[in-house]
Amino acid sequence: MSVWVLLLRGINVGGTGKLPMADLKTHMAALGAEAPETYIQSGNAVFEGDIDPDAFATALTERVEALHDHAPRTLVLPGQDIIDARDAYPFAEGFDHPKFANIWFCTDAPDAPDLARLEDHATATERFALKGRWFFLDAPDGIGRSKLAERVEKALGVPATARNLNTVTKLARMVEARQTPGQA
Template identity: 40%
Template sequence: MNTYILLLRGINVGGRNSLPMRELVDLLEALECRNVKTYIQSGNVVFQSGKGAPSLAKQISADVKKRCGFEPHTLLLHFQEFEGAIAANPFREAESDPKDLHFGFLASVPPNPDLRKLDALKAKSERFQLIDKVFYLYAPDGVGRSKLAASSERLLGVTMTDRNWRTVCKIRDMAEALDQ
């Protein structure tokens, strides 16, 4: 059995794209996923399945659309991929600021990211680095006010879903508990 991390983007935000976590758990269990655990209401799930990631991700998106009427961006990672993203974090010193350190998980490696424009947008206090399919951002003045954060997906040219360090750690802990 594979341990997976499911990151859904754009659900339960501002009263739109409502997907109660209990309904998501039921949906995943109907797809023969086991030991399904969710964290907060924004689409963070860990579970185990014997199915392959690409077909399972498509199935999850299709089932959400059928049940709820919208199709969220669905990113499904093997636990090892998620651990690799954590291990590659270039801003270890920022781990003590869990709301200021962000991991932007990308759908694929950006073929032509505009790193110069990203660099031009960053505030003096901000730092970023793109490593494979993760856009790391340290924004000590807050992501909500960051021009870099607001433009990163467009300038990377790849769909992205963002999680702060606190959420990344919680998801890792949940997946580790399943993987034992």
């Protein structure tokens, strides 16, 4: 049985997109997720199951929309992807300030990302890198003040959702706890 990570975008942020995590777990279980476990209130979960990730994401979005009147962007990734993304984070200093070190998980690898546009908006302390479906940003002065961060998705040209290293590390540990030795 495979281990999966669910990332929802726009859940319980600024009073919009309300979705209690108990409801999320119930919805996931109804769609075939086994032993769903959530992390914080912003739509992060780890679960097991023999699922089609795209079909699961679509069904979950439709279910949340029907029952909660909003349709979050839903991304379902193999659990190993979260571990690999954490381990690939290219800026070691980001682990010293993990709230300001972020990874965007893209739905697809960007075909023609406009990285020059991001370079134009980067501050002297910000660094970024793109590797396949992962965009890494180290913003030690704060992600909320970053002009680069607010332009990432548009510059990449594909839907994406970001998580800071605190969250990515916690999700990776949750996945690792479920993996059997030798399982990827």
